[in-house]
Amino acid sequence: MAMMVLCHGYSQQVSDSIVAVKKDSLPKKKHVSLKPAGDFDQRFSFIGNGGVNIWGYRIGALVNDTYKVGIGGYFLKQESSGVKLDATGVPINQLTKSLYFGTIYYEPFLFRRKRWEMSMVFELGYGKAELDSSNKIRGRFLTKTEKQDFVPAGMGYSVNFIIPDMKGLHFLTYIGLNGMLGLRKAVFNSDLKYNYDGWYWSIGSAVFIDKIFSDLKGKNKKLAPTN
Numbered sequence: 275m276a277m278m279v280l281c282h283g284y285s286q287q288v289s290d291s292i293v294a295v296k297k298d299s300l301p302k303k304k305h306v307s308l309k310p311a312g313d314f315d316q317r318f319s320f321i322g323n324g325g326v327n328i329w330g331y332r333i334g335a336l337v338n339d340t341y342k343v344g345i346g347g348y349f350l351k352q353e354s355s356g357v358k359l360d361a362t363g364v365p366i367n368q369l370t371k372s373l374y375f376g377t378i379y380y381e382p383f384l385f386r387r388k389r390w391e392m393s394m395v396f397e398l399g400y401g402k403a404e405l406d407s408s409n410k411i412r413g414r415f416l417t418k419t420e421k422q423d424f425v426p427a428g429m430g431y432s433v434n435f436i437i438p439d440m441k442g443l444h445f446l447t448y449i450g451l452n453g454m455l456g457l458r459k460a461v462f463n464s465d466l467k468y469n470y471d472g473w474y475w476s477i478g479s480a481v482f483i484d485k486i487f488s489d490l491k492g493k494n495k496k497l498a499p500t501n
Contacts (some may be wrong), residue, residue, distance in 0.1 A: 278468075280354045285483065287436050293304060297316060306337065306338060307337070307338050308335045308336070309335065309336040309483075309484035309487045309488065310333075310334075310335060310336075310343075310483050310484065310487055311332075311333070311334050311335055311336045311342050311344065311483055311484055312331070312332060312333040312334065312481075312483055313331070313452070313480055313481060314330075314331055314478065314479075315329075315330040315331060315332050315346060315348070315476065316328070316329055316330070316397075316475045316476060316478055317330070317454070317474045317475070318346075318474065318475055318476060318477075319458075319472060319473065319474040319475070320339055320472060321371070321469050321470065321472070322413065323351060324352060325444055326352050326371075326375075328348050328349075328350045328474065329348065329349055329350065330346055330347055330348035330349070331346065331347060332344055332345070332346040332379065333345060333346075334379070336484045339386070339484075340382065340383055341380065341381060341382040341383060341393075342379070342380075342381040342393070342400060343378075343379070343380055343381070344378070344379055345376060345377065345378055345379070346376065346377045346378075346379055346397070346399075347375075347376045347377075348373070348374075348375055348376070348377070348399075348401075349373060349374045349375075350372070350373050351370065351371070351372045352370070352371040352372075352447070353368070353369070353370045353371075363488075367407075367408070367409050368407070368408040368409075369405065369406070369407050369408075370405070370406040370407075371402075371403075371404070371405055372403075372404040372405075372406070372426065373401060373402070373403055374401050374402050374404075375400060375401020375402070375424055375426055376399050376400060376401060377397045377398060377399030377426065378397070378398060378399065379395060379396065379397045380395075380396045381393050381394065381395045381396070381432070382394055386401055387437070389435065389436050389438065390433065390435050390436060391433070391434045391436075392431065392432070392433050392434075392435060393431070394429065394430070394431055394432075395429065395430050395431070395432050395454070395456065396428075396429050397426070397427060397428045397429070398425075398426075398427050398461075399425070399426050399427070400423070400424070401420050401423075401425075401426065402421055402422070402423065402424055402425045403421070403423075403424040403470075404419065404420070404421045404422075405419070405420045405421075406418075406419050407419075407420075412460065423427050424460065424470075425460065425461040425462060426458060426459070426460060426461070426470065427458070427459050427460075427461050428456055428457060428458040428459065428474075429456060429457060430454055430455055430456020430457065430474070431454065431455055431456065432452065432453070432454045433453045433454075434450055434451070434452050434480050434482075435450050435451045435452075435453075435454070436450040436482070437449060437450050447482075447485060448482050448485055448486050449479060449480065449481055449482070450479070450480045450482065451478070451480060452476065452477070452478055452479065452480035453475075453476065453477050454474075454475060454476040454477075455473070455474075455475050455476075456473070456474055456475075457472075457474075458470060458472060458473075458475055459471045461473070
């Protein structure tokens with residue numbers, strides 16, 4: 275009888291050990307951390323011989339504190355006129371170039387430090403290119419509008435500088451400075467000859483929505499009742 279009890283106890287230990295090993299060998303579910311991200315995106319560049327401002331905004335998510343994904347919307351308008359003037363001093367040739375486009379972007383971080391961070395930005399989008407030309411013929415202005423689909427792509431480097439945390443002024447850590455340098459290109463050539471291809475740069479302010487979200491989440495955990 276003692277031998278049977280001993281064997282049963284041993285077999286139970288072996289069974290428990292096998293169950294434990296099986297549990298440990300099961301793949302653990304990876305926890306995905308998502309935080310909101312967004313920023314104004316004003317870019318400076320040259321198209322033809324004139325400087326332009328590309329205005330836009332990006333909104334997305336910071337995934338596992340390692341990369342951002344999201345969408346962006348942009349527009350620009352560039353006006354130019356001919357040298358020749360009519361009797362009233364109005365140029366007889368005028369041209370307005372406009373771009374409206376949206377993008378999806380992927381932005382992996384290269385470095386993340388306490389006071390600065392650096393990332394790469396990859397973009398691909400779709401939009402419309404539009405040319406409005408006005409010419410004075412026999413005393414009358416004749417206007418012609420041309421539109422075409424537009425597929426922009428680009429890549430660049432972005433650097434954020436974060437304001438240091440100061441006593442009583444912690445909210446300042448939610449803002450900083452951003453610098454960006456990149457290359458833009460049209461996936462196919464436009465018949466409108468917009469000359470979109472080229473370099474762009476950006477210097478402006480940055481708002482770190484993910485840091486605000488993290489601080490609010492941390493405060494909520496501290497305030498939550500413990501059992």
